[in-house]
Amino acid sequence: MRSALRLSFLGISALGALLSIPNARAQDSDSDIRRACLEVLKHGPRKIADDRTLRFEGKVTLDAVARCRGGANAVARRNTPWLDWSNYWATGDASSRSGKSDTTVLPIPPLLKHLLDRNTRGIDGALMDIEYQRMELIKFNLFDNRTYETYIKGGKVNGRQEDGPVIKVWKEMRLAANDPNVATDPRTGDQTCKGQATRFRTLTGICNDTKNPAMGATGQLFGRQVQFETTYPDLGLDVLTKNRHGDRLSLLKPDPQVISRKLLTRDQSNAPTCNKGKGTAGADSNCDYKKAPFFNVIAAYWIQFMTHDWFTHMADARNDLTRSISMGCASERVNNAEQPITPARADQLGCRPTDKMEAALFADKGAPPTFKSGNKTYMARSPGTTRNLNTAWWDASQIYGYDDTSRRRMRGDPTDPAKLQLVNQRTGTVGDEQGYLPEFGAACAPGAPATGCDPIRPEWAGQEATAMPDNWSIGLSFLHTVFAREHNAIVNAFRKFARDNADEDSGLRNPERPTEPIPYSKVSNDELFEIARLVVSAEMAKIHTIEWTTQLLYDEPLYIGMNANWSGVFKDDSIASKVTQRIVRRLADSANPKLANQFYSALAAGPGIFGAGSDLGYPAGINEGPNHFGTPFNFPEEFISVYRLHALVPDMIEYRELSDANKIAKRVPVIDTFRAKSTTQMRQGGLSNWAISMGRQRLGLLELNNHPQFLQNLDIRPRFDVTLDVPALDIIRDRERGVPRFNEFRRQIGLRQLTSFDDFIDKTLPADSSGRKEQERNAATLREVYGQHTCDAGKVITAAQLDKDGKPINDCLGKPNGSVVDNIEDVDIVVGWLGEPVRPHGYAISETQFQIFILNASRRLFSDRFFTSSFRPEFYTQFGVDWVMNNGPDGTVMEDGEPNGHKQEVLPMKRVLLRVMPELKDELKTVVNAFDPWARDLGEYYSLAWKPRKGAESDPAFGK
Numbered sequence: 001m002r003s004a005l006r007l008s009f010l011g012i013s014a015l016g017a018l019l020s021i022p023n024a025r026a027q028d029s030d031s032d033i034r035r036a037c038l039e040v041l042k043h044g045p046r047k048i049a050d051d052r053t054l055r056f057e058g059k060v061t062l063d064a065v066a067r068c069r070g071g072a073n074a075v076a077r078r079n080t081p082w083l084d085w086s087n088y089w090a091t092g093d094a095s096s097r098s099g100k101s102d103t104t105v106l107p108i109p110p111l112l113k114h115l116l117d118r119n120t121r122g123i124d125g126a127l128m129d130i131e132y133q134r135m136e137l138i139k140f141n142l143f144d145n146r147t148y149e150t151y152i153k154g155g156k157v158n159g160r161q162e163d164g165p166v167i168k169v170w171k172e173m174r175l176a177a178n179d180p181n182v183a184t185d186p187r188t189g190d191q192t193c194k195g196q197a198t199r200f201r202t203l204t205g206i207c208n209d210t211k212n213p214a215m216g217a218t219g220q221l222f223g224r225q226v227q228f229e230t231t232y233p234d235l236g237l238d239v240l241t242k243n244r245h246g247d248r249l250s251l252l253k254p255d256p257q258v259i260s261r262k263l264l265t266r267d268q269s270n271a272p273t274c275n276k277g278k279g280t281a282g283a284d285s286n287c288d289y290k291k292a293p294f295f296n297v298i299a300a301y302w303i304q305f306m307t308h309d310w311f312t313h314m315a316d317a318r319n320d321l322t323r324s325i326s327m328g329c330a331s332e333r334v335n336n337a338e339q340p341i342t343p344a345r346a347d348q349l350g351c352r353p354t355d356k357m358e359a360a361l362f363a364d365k366g367a368p369p370t371f372k373s374g375n376k377t378y379m380a381r382s383p384g385t386t387r388n389l390n391t392a393w394w395d396a397s398q399i400y401g402y403d404d405t406s407r408r409r410m411r412g413d414p415t416d417p418a419k420l421q422l423v424n425q426r427t428g429t430v431g432d433e434q435g436y437l438p439e440f441g442a443a444c445a446p447g448a449p450a451t452g453c454d455p456i457r458p459e460w461a462g463q464e465a466t467a468m469p470d471n472w473s474i475g476l477s478f479l480h481t482v483f484a485r486e487h488n489a490i491v492n493a494f495r496k497f498a499r500d501n502a503d504e505d506s507g508l509r510n511p512e513r514p515t516e517p518i519p520y521s522k523v524s525n526d527e528l529f530e531i532a533r534l535v536v537s538a539e540m541a542k543i544h545t546i547e548w549t550t551q552l553l554y555d556e557p558l559y560i561g562m563n564a565n566w567s568g569v570f571k572d573d574s575i576a577s578k579v580t581q582r583i584v585r586r587l588a589d590s591a592n593p594k595l596a597n598q599f600y601s602a603l604a605a606g607p608g609i610f611g612a613g614s615d616l617g618y619p620a621g622i623n624e625g626p627n628h629f630g631t632p633f634n635f636p637e638e639f640i641s642v643y644r645l646h647a648l649v650p651d652m653i654e655y656r657e658l659s660d661a662n663k664i665a666k667r668v669p670v671i672d673t674f675r676a677k678s679t680t681q682m683r684q685g686g687l688s689n690w691a692i693s694m695g696r697q698r699l700g701l702l703e704l705n706n707h708p709q710f711l712q713n714l715d716i717r718p719r720f721d722v723t724l725d726v727p728a729l730d731i732i733r734d735r736e737r738g739v740p741r742f743n744e745f746r747r748q749i750g751l752r753q754l755t756s757f758d759d760f761i762d763k764t765l766p767a768d769s770s771g772r773k774e775q776e777r778n779a780a781t782l783r784e785v786y787g788q789h790t791c792d793a794g795k796v797i798t799a800a801q802l803d804k805d806g807k808p809i810n811d812c813l814g815k816p817n818g819s820v821v822d823n824i825e826d827v828d829i830v831v832g833w834l835g836e837p838v839r840p841h842g843y844a845i846s847e848t849q850f851q852i853f854i855l856n857a858s859r860r861l862f863s864d865r866f867f868t869s870s871f872r873p874e875f876y877t878q879f880g881v882d883w884v885m886n887n888g889p890d891g892t893v894m895e896d897g898e899p900n901g902h903k904q905e906v907l908p909m910k911r912v913l914l915r916v917m918p919e920l921k922d923e924l925k926t927v928v929n930a931f932d933p934w935a936r937d938l939g940e941y942y943s944l945a946w947k948p949r950k951g952a953e954s955d956p957a958f959g960k
């Protein structure tokens with residue numbers, strides 16, 4: 001493996017021959033750069049770590065590697081805890097690009113040309129670093145709560161013993177033996193899905209993997225991304241955890257409401273006009289917030305919309321009804337000692353000792369079973385497990401449902417079984433003809449017959465009807481309406497196509513008659529409904545992967561990486577393809593095929609949606625595409641922690657009208673669109689006016705002190721007669737579910753630890769800059785809230801990493817024994833990632849969040865047969881496949897020009913918006929990515945500048 005990677009590293013093994021080393025030596029001189037590149041060649045690449053303590057950590061081993069890829073700037077930042085690749089050439093905006101190419105010697109063969117160019121070398125290096133991390137995450141960070149023992153010990157496949165990471169079928173993923181959707185082998189108990197359950201996405205998500213019918217289905221356990229022993233740090237399960245945190249932690253210690261008020265609250269220049277997010281009746285009604293110049297409010301709601309598809313911890317939006325928990329506002333640290341909070345002090349802080357909430361739901365709680373392998377004892381699961389009560393698949397279940405109750409909330413069109421119900425309640429613009437969601441009636445009374453009422457929580461009465469109605473506000477109302485319109489647009493276009501091509505084979509097959517072609521005219525309405533659902537789901541996955549994420553992570557490496565992730569590394573012609581192809585080929589030749597297979601999958605799985613297995617016949621082979629990397633697919637608990645993105649939401653929406661888009665007509669508090677109030681607002685404003693409002697407005701930065709005030713003061717009646725501090729609840733939920741604290745979390749997932757609160761300060765910022773001053777204030781507040789202790793160098797605190805001398809990391813984190821050190825180990829995960837002061841260019845999220853993302857963004861594509869081997873006409877019809885490939889029914893449409901240097905298709909979300917709101921045509925003309933603020937001038941290469949495009953100069957949003 002080592003030699004394989006060595007040979008392929010950067011593909012520059014022949015580069016040395018072309019470079020000469022002049023004698024002159026100056027900082028960052030051309031000769032220094034060349035010398036560095038030659039040194040890199042001499043040492044070769046690092047190997048994939050055999051042990052988790054030796055992993056990559058996002059930091060290259062040699063100065064030379066950093067210098068070769070990014071010059072002195074990259075070398076200067078090697079001593080920080082943060083990722084190296086973001087300092088390589090061309091990974092930022094235009095200023096990160098080098099004007100030079102190291103091509104001074106000979107005519108350059110085409111193969112090497114792009115690596116001699118500093119910019120492409122920088123991007124190549126970044127992609128390489130990210131791939132290393134992904135491979136090591138796959139190797140070290142998959143922990144399934146039900147099958148972990150098999151992962152460690154391996155198991156029998158066709159009578160042969162196989163290693164855990166290559167096992168593909170688990171008995172834990174079976175349904176009941178008599179389940180009508182599966183055929184069960186009476187001898188082995190093995191199951192295979194059969195008949196109609198294999199055709200489309202099923203309501204509860206069963207039979208996506210036909211050999212593991214329960215995988216990803218509603219009610220399966222969440223996984224973990226960290227060693228079980230490190231979960232539940234407040235329980236002190238092993239000596240390392242005890243050493244790490246002493247007795248400093250509990251559910252309400254440090255106090256979550258104090259954390260919320262001191263570290264998460266949005267500062268206001270004029271608190272009365274914000275009025276805790278409720279605003280005022282006056283024209284000056286406004287709440288300040290820190291804004292991201294390259295990401296809009298639609299993007300904020302998009303991710304809430306996605307999380308409602310992927311997971312929920314709640315049973316029909318409720319937690320454990322039998323237990324409630326208090327939420328803190330009980331004590332704070334003053335001069336490093338806990339003191340009770342008096343009523344007067346609570347008033348001053350703004351916290352509420354009376355707040356309460358249902359406790360979290362659990363599947364298992366208590367000491368887990370253990371098993372032995374070799375001479376090591378392992379926990380078989382985490383001491384607390386929870387269920388994903390949604391389907392884990394990217395199946396648009398927030399629209400179509402994930403169990404019987406939620407399906408009854410989805411409104412099918414009573415006059416047309418292929419469509420969703422949309423009602424024409426507004427006739428302001430052309431798009432209005434496509435309709436609006438109907439609304440829920442009254443909730444069914446408990447125990448009463450379910451007729452003339454809706455299966456909903458009473459608080460949802462009157463809000464727009466859909467399968468997942470929780471925490472509804474104008475953004476969800478918007479996106480659900482957009483995709484209900486899109487569903488019906490697919491049905492209309494399909495029917496038109498079917499009329500014109502009635503006898504043509506649609507490609508669809510029925511497993512009961514697999515060889516019989518089904519012409520377009522014979523596709524039934526029920527089949528068409530399911531086909532539209534498949535297309536909507538794939539469209540969402542595509543939008544998320546190549547449009548939302550490339551704007552969330554707005555730089556060139558991620559543009560290339562995400563497009564490769566979707567289209568396949570072997571299919572496109574990008575740099576990513578070239579780098580990864582080389583690695584993949586070498587790995588495939590490796591002496592250890594099983595291990596190579598695992599890594600091969602990590603990279604080749606870039607085929608993503610159109611990848612492996614698409615030449616296989618139906619029904620044979622439909623299950624061959626996905627790869628689960630030895631662990632059944634579900635989201636890990638830690639994924640939810642890094643998607644607690646409440647800071648994205650502004651307190652107020654700047655409402656505009658399409659007829660006068662440069663004017664902010666009024667500011668509408670989000671809380672005035674909560675639940676049923678959204679229905680009124682949507683009807684009054686209309687879809688396209690809300691589109692332009694949220695499309696032009698910037699969302700909130702994911703930083704400390706930027707949580708919406710309305711979410712700190714959320715009225716949750718009738719559940720409890722109190723208001724709720726949602727950011728405080730975010731902290732409590734992660735503690736209830738045993739997510740490790742920030743520093744160990746980073747070590748566990750292969751990132752560098754922090755050693756003091758001062759690491760939350762970016763020392764490269766000018767000392768008098770406002771950003772630096774804010775970070776210094778935050779570091780001081782973190783010290784005040786989390787405190788300090790006298791360290792004991794005899795206490796080892798982690799098994800995940802070693803210090804820079806290869807010794808165990810101890811309680812003193814590099815300081816002398818007996819020093820007073822920061823309680824950096826106690827920082828809650830959400831607080832930590834919000835506080836990260838250094839991020840790659842154009843990153844709306846932090847690198848800790850990104851690390852979790854790298855692994856799961858890939859897995860949720862690769863594990864799903866409808867994005868791999870069942871992405872084919874037998875399921876989608878040829879019409880459906882073409883729609884997903886071309887972003888609509890009318891072939892590929894290209895953007896004018898080359899935004900950020902790429903010729904590119906009009907992206908899928910923009911196409912959807914134009915389809916369901918044709919009246920947006922003029923506004924979207926200059927928009928390349930629907931999640932970039934619509935009136936922003938794109939500027940040059942990945943610019944983050946907040947400047948108006950031509951025609952939007954008078955928009956007041958650009959005044960500040």
Ligand code: HEM
Nearest residue numbers: 300301303304307311312313314471473643644645646733
């Ligand atoms: C008006 C906007 C929003 C409201 C009112 C809201 C409200 C809430 C509440 C009350 C909870 C707590 C549930 C519980 O644990 O008992 C929650 C959880 C959560 N919210 Fe939000 N939220 C909003 C927007 C968002 C956005 C934009 C995101 C972006 C991803 C988001 C992501 C989450 C996640 C990941 C959870 C945890 C869910 C789980 O444990 O299954 N929310 N939200």
